[in-house]
Amino acid sequence: MEASVVVASNRAPVSFERNASGRLVGRRGAGGLVTALSGVFFRDDTAWVAAAMTDGDRAVALKGRVIEPDSHQRVRYVVIPPERYEGYYNQISNRILWFVHHNLWDTPRSPIFDDATQEAWSSYVEANRQFALALADESDRHPVYLIQDYHLSLVPGMLRELVPDAKIVHFSHTPFAGATYLRILPVNMREAILRGLAGADVLGFQSKQWAENYLLSARSIAGARVLRGGRLEFEGHDAAVRAFPVAVNAHPLRETAATQEAGAVREELRDWRGDRAMMLRVDRLEPSKNILRGFLGYELFLRRNPSWRRRVQFLCLFAPSREDVPEYQTYGEECLAVAARINEQLGSKGWQPITVKVQEDYRYAVAAYDLYDVLLVNPTYDGMNLVAMEGPLVNRQDGALVLSRNAGAIARLGRHALGINPFDLAETAEAIREGLEMPREERVRRARGMARTIQAHTPPTWLADQLDAVDHVRPPSRRR
Amino acid sequence: MEASVVVASNRAPVSFERNASGRLVGRRGAGGLVTALSGVFFRDDTAWVAAAMTDGDRAVALKGRVIEPDSHQRVRYVVIPPERYEGYYNQISNRILWFVHHNLWDTPRSPIFDDATQEAWSSYVEANRQFALALADESDRHPVYLIQDYHLSLVPGMLRELVPDAKIVHFSHTPFAGATYLRILPVNMREAILRGLAGADVLGFQSKQWAENYLLSARSIAGARVLRGGRLEFEGHDAAVRAFPVAVNAHPLRETAATQEAGAVREELRDWRGDRAMMLRVDRLEPSKNILRGFLGYELFLRRNPSWRRRVQFLCLFAPSREDVPEYQTYGEECLAVAARINEQLGSKGWQPITVKVQEDYRYAVAAYDLYDVLLVNPTYDGMNLVAMEGPLVNRQDGALVLSRNAGAIARLGRHALGINPFDLAETAEAIREGLEMPREERVRRARGMARTIQAHTPPTWLADQLDAVDHVRPPSRRR
Numbered sequence: 001m002e003a004s005v006v007v008a009s010n011r012a013p014v015s016f017e018r019n020a021s022g023r024l025v026g027r028r029g030a031g032g033l034v035t036a037l038s039g040v041f042f043r044d045d046t047a048w049v050a051a052a053m054t055d056g057d058r059a060v061a062l063k064g065r066v067i068e069p070d071s072h073q074r075v076r077y078v079v080i081p082p083e084r085y086e087g088y089y090n091q092i093s094n095r096i097l098w099f100v101h102h103n104l105w106d107t108p109r110s111p112i113f114d115d116a117t118q119e120a121w122s123s124y125v126e127a128n129r130q131f132a133l134a135l136a137d138e139s140d141r142h143p144v145y146l147i148q149d150y151h152l153s154l155v156p157g158m159l160r161e162l163v164p165d166a167k168i169v170h171f172s173h174t175p176f177a178g179a180t181y182l183r184i185l186p187v188n189m190r191e192a193i194l195r196g197l198a199g200a201d202v203l204g205f206q207s208k209q210w211a212e213n214y215l216l217s218a219r220s221i222a223g224a225r226v227l228r229g230g231r232l233e234f235e236g237h238d239a240a241v242r243a244f245p246v247a248v249n250a251h252p253l254r255e256t257a258a259t260q261e262a263g264a265v266r267e268e269l270r271d272w273r274g275d276r277a278m279m280l281r282v283d284r285l286e287p288s289k290n291i292l293r294g295f296l297g298y299e300l301f302l303r304r305n306p307s308w309r310r311r312v313q314f315l316c317l318f319a320p321s322r323e324d325v326p327e328y329q330t331y332g333e334e335c336l337a338v339a340a341r342i343n344e345q346l347g348s349k350g351w352q353p354i355t356v357k358v359q360e361d362y363r364y365a366v367a368a369y370d371l372y373d374v375l376l377v378n379p380t381y382d383g384m385n386l387v388a389m390e391g392p393l394v395n396r397q398d399g400a401l402v403l404s405r406n407a408g409a410i411a412r413l414g415r416h417a418l419g420i421n422p423f424d425l426a427e428t429a430e431a432i433r434e435g436l437e438m439p440r441e442e443r444v445r446r447a448r449g450m451a452r453t454i455q456a457h458t459p460p461t462w463l464a465d466q467l468d469a470v471d472h473v474r475p476p477s478r479r480r
Numbered sequence: 481m482e483a484s485v486v487v488a489s490n491r492a493p494v495s496f497e498r499n500a501s502g503r504l505v506g507r508r509g510a511g512g513l514v515t516a517l518s519g520v521f522f523r524d525d526t527a528w529v530a531a532a533m534t535d536g537d538r539a540v541a542l543k544g545r546v547i548e549p550d551s552h553q554r555v556r557y558v559v560i561p562p563e564r565y566e567g568y569y570n571q572i573s574n575r576i577l578w579f580v581h582h583n584l585w586d587t588p589r590s591p592i593f594d595d596a597t598q599e600a601w602s603s604y605v606e607a608n609r610q611f612a613l614a615l616a617d618e619s620d621r622h623p624v625y626l627i628q629d630y631h632l633s634l635v636p637g638m639l640r641e642l643v644p645d646a647k648i649v650h651f652s653h654t655p656f657a658g659a660t661y662l663r664i665l666p667v668n669m670r671e672a673i674l675r676g677l678a679g680a681d682v683l684g685f686q687s688k689q690w691a692e693n694y695l696l697s698a699r700s701i702a703g704a705r706v707l708r709g710g711r712l713e714f715e716g717h718d719a720a721v722r723a724f725p726v727a728v729n730a731h732p733l734r735e736t737a738a739t740q741e742a743g744a745v746r747e748e749l750r751d752w753r754g755d756r757a758m759m760l761r762v763d764r765l766e767p768s769k770n771i772l773r774g775f776l777g778y779e780l781f782l783r784r785n786p787s788w789r790r791r792v793q794f795l796c797l798f799a800p801s802r803e804d805v806p807e808y809q810t811y812g813e814e815c816l817a818v819a820a821r822i823n824e825q826l827g828s829k830g831w832q833p834i835t836v837k838v839q840e841d842y843r844y845a846v847a848a849y850d851l852y853d854v855l856l857v858n859p860t861y862d863g864m865n866l867v868a869m870e871g872p873l874v875n876r877q878d879g880a881l882v883l884s885r886n887a888g889a890i891a892r893l894g895r896h897a898l899g900i901n902p903f904d905l906a907e908t909a910e911a912i913r914e915g916l917e918m919p920r921e922e923r924v925r926r927a928r929g930m931a932r933t934i935q936a937h938t939p940p941t942w943l944a945d946q947l948d949a950v951d952h953v954r955p956p957s958r959r960r
Contacts, residue, residue: 103661106586107860108767108811112776113904178658180693180861181583183886186904213660216696287588296592331588380587381660406663424593424666 004045005467006138008131008155009148010089012075013048016056024056047143049134051085051127052077076138078130087123089151091116094322096185097150097193101174102288102381103181104327113186121189125154128196132158139163144470146463147200149173154192157199160237167470170197171204171244172214174383175408179216194218198234201473204244204466206384206408211241240473244465245412247457248389256366257394265367269315272355273371277312277436280372282365282387284321285358287328290380290404290422291318291335295354297378297428299342302353305433310351312436315372317365318358332358369394374435376402377409378422384408388417392450398443400435401450402428412457416449484525485947486618488611488635489628490569492555493528496536504536527623529614531565531607532557556618558610567603569631571596574802576665577630577673581654582768582861583661584807593666601669605634608676612638619643624950626943627680629653634672637679640717647950650677651684651724652694654863655888659696674698678714681953684724684946686864686888691721720953724945725892727937728869736846737874745847749795752835753851757792757916760852762845762867764801765838767808770860770884770902771798771815775834777858777908779822782833785913790831792916795852797845798838812838849874854915856882857889858902864888868897872930878923880915881930882908892937896929 014026052058061077080088096117099105132155135145144167147155156170182190194217197203205211211230218241219226224234232239256262269278279298283289298314316339322328339354346353357364369375375391388409392401403410403417410419418431438446494506532538541557560568576597579585612635615625624647627635636650662670674697677683685691691710698721699706704714712719736742749758759778763769778794796819802808819834826833837844849855855871868889872881883890883897890899898911918926 103587107583108770109586109772109814111903112773113901114780114906117904118906175660178660180655180658180689181661183901184903186901186907187885209660212696216692290588292589293592300594334589380664405667421593421663421666423587423591423664424597426594426598427666 004047004141004143005146005463006047006049006135006143007146007148008049008135008152010051010093010151011053012050012057012077014075015054016060017054018056018059024059045141047074047076047138049076049078049131049138051089052079076134078127078134080127080130084123084127087120088127090324091120092124092189093151095325095327096189097153098174099327100177100182100184101150101172101383103177104287104380105184107184110327111184117186118188121186125192128152128154129158131155132162135159136162136166139166143167144169144467146171146466154196157196160199168200169202169204169466169470170200171466172210172383173206173246174210175381176205176210176213177217178213179220182213182217190217191221194221194224195234198224198232198239199237200239201237202466202469203232203239203241204469205241206243206245207411208243210383210408211243215241238473240469242469243411244462244469245408245457246384246386247459247462248386248393248454249459250393250455253366253390253393256363257370259363262363262367262370265364266370269368269371273313276310277308277373278371279312279314279374279376279432279436280317280368280391281314281376281378282317282368282391283319285318285328285332285335286321287331288379288381290378291316292331292338293422293425293428294376294378295335295338295342297425298354298376298432299346300425301429301432302346304429308433308436309346309353310348312373313352314354314376315368316354316356317361317368318356319360320358366390366394370396372399373397374400374402374432376432377407378402378404378420378428379407380404380422382407382409388413389454392447393454395447398440398447400438400443400446402431402435412453413450416446416453484527484621484623485626485943486527486529486615486623487626487628488529488615488632490531490573490631491533492530492537492557494555495534496540497534498536498539504539525621527554527556527618529556529558529611529618531569532559556614558607558614560607560610564603564607567600568607570804571600572604572669573631575805575807576669577633578654580657580662580664581630581652581863583657584767584860585664587664590807591664597666598668601666605672608632608634609638611635612642615639616642616646619646623647624649624947626651626946634676637676640679648680649682649684649946649950650680651946652690652863653686653726654690655861656685656690656693657697658693659700662693662697670697671701674701674704675714678704678712678719679717680719681717682946682949683712683719683721684949685721686723686725687891688723690863690888691723695721718953720949722949723891724942724949725888725937726864726866727939727942728866728873728934729939730873730935733846733870733873736843737850739843742843742847742850745844746850749848749851753793756790757788757853758851759792759794759854759856759912759916760797760848760871761794761856761858762797762848762871763799765798765808765812765815766801767811768859768861770858771796772811772818773902773905773908774856774858775815775818775822777905778834778856778912779826780905781909781912782826784909788913788916789826789833790828792853793832794834794856795848796834796836797841797848798836799840800838846870846874850876852879853877854880854882854912856912857887858882858884858900858908859887860884860902862887862889868893869934872927873934875927878920878927880918880923880926882911882915892933893930896926896933 016024016026019025052061057077058079061079147170156168159166215226218224218232230241339356343352343354369391377385377388385407388403401417404422405419420427420431496504496506499505532541537557538559541559627650636648639646695706698704698712710721819836823832849871857868865887868883881897884902885899900907900911
C-alpha cells in the first residue's frame, strides 16, 4: 500500500467562489507550482493544506475538510487573518525572501530592515505555525508531508516538534541564495529559515547549485554538520539535501493546445506573423525574468543584423505580477518604455519589432508556443523555469531555445538550448541570430532532443523520487 | 638568509612628480593597500612592481629600476598605455570586479555586458600580462612574489607559465563574490579569473568566508579539485587557499596622531564637540560603505531617543572616491542629500546632528579617531576594513565600535565590537544607543580588548605568515 500524501502550499489547487445562486463552486487554480504538482492529483488519498484566499475558501474552511467531487483530493484551508497574511505573504515572502533568493536587491539602497520587518516576520512565523498545526492534524494516517516553497520554510521544523516521527519533504521552487548574499537577511530570520528547513527529512531543490547553497549556509548553524553526499545532521536527525528538478505534464498541456480557443489564437497569430520569423517570450512581468536585457539584446541583434529587420517579430506575453509591490510597478513601466523606444527607433511602416501583451491568458501562451522560431528565456536567476520546458513540448516549428545559464532548467536542457549569460547583451544578440539562422537539420536535432529530455521526466516521477528519498533517508534505528 | 620579495600592485608606494627645478621627486602614496604592506618596506631586498600613474613615474620607468634614497626598496613601473589603462583599471577593475566582489549591482538593471566589456577585458588581460612580464624579469634572485588584489587576478597564472618554479602569493584585499553572484560575470572573465588566481602557491584572503567563496567557484573549473584543508589542485600544482587578515601598523599611525597638524585638528574638534558626545565615521564616499543606511540608522536612533538630541554630533569624514564613475557620483549625491534632510528635520538652533566633510585628509581623520565616543563602521560588505582597526588604536575616549558583521574585521573584533547587520536600521540604531550609553567599565574593557587584539597582529607577522605558507605549500618532489 502506498503512503498517503499531504501537500502544503500557500496557494491551493482550487479556490471557491459563490455562484449566482449562492452555492460554493470550486475553480482549478493556475501557476507553476500547481502545474508542477498536478501529478499528485491523480493519487488516491491526497490531502492539500493551503491558505484560504477567497471568502468562498473561508466558508469552506468553516465546514472543515472538503472532498472535491471530480477528484480524490481533499483541501483543507488555513484561515490566516488579513493583517497576518499581509506580513507573511506580501512583506516577508514576496518582498524579502523572493528578493534574496533571486539576488534582486540594489544593495547600496535596498533592502532596509527595521521594526516593521520584525513585525512582519512575527506574522510569517505565526502563519507558518498555523500551517504546521493543520498538518499535524493530518498525522493520523502517517502521511508523507510535501511542503512547498519559501512561504513555508519554518513548517518542517515546527511540524517535527509536533510530530517527531513525521516524514517531511520540503521543496523549494525558487533558487536558494548563496551564503554571502543570504547574510543580507536579519540574523534571526536567516537562522530560523535555515533551522526550519533542516527539520525536514528531505530538502529538495530545483538544481544542485541551490542545494549546495543551502548546505553552505546551514553548516554555520550551531549544532549542524554537513555529512558526505549532501546530508545535514541537525539535532539528532538527518536531512538529505538534493536536487529534484520539477517536470512538466505533457498531457494537459497538449490538451490545452488542442482546445478550440487555442486554435483560434493560433489562427490569429499566424495571420499576425505572416511570413516573418517569430520570436517569443512568456513570463510574469517580474524583475528576475530579465525582460529589460531581453529587449536590449534583441535590439542589439537587429542593429547588428539589419537584414533581419522587417523579417522577424518578437511577441512578448507578460502576465501581470504583484502589481502592488512598488519594485514590480517601476520595473514593469521601465520594460514597456524600452519596448516602445525600440519600436519607435527601429520600426518602420508595416513592421513593429516588438509586440507586448500584458494579460493573464494561459491558452494564449500555449497557442503561441506552437509557433515560435526562437523562444527567449533569459532570467537573471530562476529556480527552474517552466516556460523553457513547456515551449519545446508544444512547439511545432522545431524552434530554438535561448536559455539563461542561471536558470535551473539549463541542467536538463543545456545540451540542446543556446545557453547565454543573461547579463551579456552581446551573447544574447548572438544567440538570437544563431537561433534564427540555425540550419534545418540542427534545429530538428535540438528540438527533438529537448522534447525527448522533457518528456523523460514527469510530475509522477518527480514525486516518486522524493517519496523514495524520504523512505531511504534515515535507518529506522535512528528514528526517535 | 631570507628570501627576497617582489610586490606587485596597481598602485606604487611612491609616485614621482617633477619639482620646480625639473628634478623627479618621490612622494609616499596613501591608501589601505600601501598601509597594509608597509611592513615590507622595512625588509632588505624588496622590489615593487606597479603601474606608472604620473608623467614623473613614466620618466622614472624609462630609466629602469629605481632605488629610493630613504629606503631599501626598488620600484619598477609598468607603463600601461592610457587607453589600455582605462579598460584595465576603470572599466574592468573598478566598475566590474569591485562591484561583483561587493555584491553592488542592481541586478534587474545592471550590469549590462556587451562588446565594449570584452574590449575592456582585452585591456585587462594585456595589462596583467605586462605585470607578469615585469615580474618574470625579477626572477633571477628567486624571490617570493606577493601579488596584490583584484586588479591583478590573472598575474599568478601568467607568471607561472613564464617562471614555472616561481613562488607566488596572491592576496585579495576585497571580499570574494559568492559562487552564485560571481556567475554574473561573462563566462570567459569568470573562468580566466578563477584559473589566473589558481596559478599561485598561496591564495590569501581577508577572512575565511572569502577564501571559501573562491574555492566554491574554483572547483567548477575543468581539471580543478578541492583537497582537504583548503587546497586547490589545478594543472599538477597545489594552491593553499587561506585567510591572512591584514594588520595595521600602530607605529606610524601614532606618529601621525602626534604631529602638530593632527594636534591642531584635535583642538578644533574639541571646540566643535563642546560637551556633546561624538560619533564618527571615516570612509571613502563609496556605495559598499553603506553611508545611506548609516545616516538612516542614526536618524532612527535620534527619533527613538529624543533625550539624545542636542547631546550628540555625528562627524562624517568622506574621502572622495572614483568621482568619474556615475554610480559613485549618484550615490555620493544621495548620501549628502539625506544628511541635509536629517539636519533640516531634526536639527535645532546651535545643534546640527550631522557634520559632513568631503576631503582627502588622513591627518584630520587620525585626529578625529582620538576623540570619538562611538565609531560607526557599517559596510554592506567589506574585505576587512582598516578604519575599524585604526580607530581603536588611536582613540583615547574608550570609544565603542559599531561594526558590520559583513566586514572581514568582525572575525578579529567581534568579541569587543557591537556587531550589526548593516541592512538593519533597528539594529544599527540600537547599537548606537548601546555604544553611547555603555557603562564606563564595559567601555574600557571592550576598548582595551580591541586595542590588544589589533596590536597582536602586525604587518610583519601578516607578511611572515604568507611567506611561511608559501614555503610549506608543495613538497619539493611535486614541483615541476
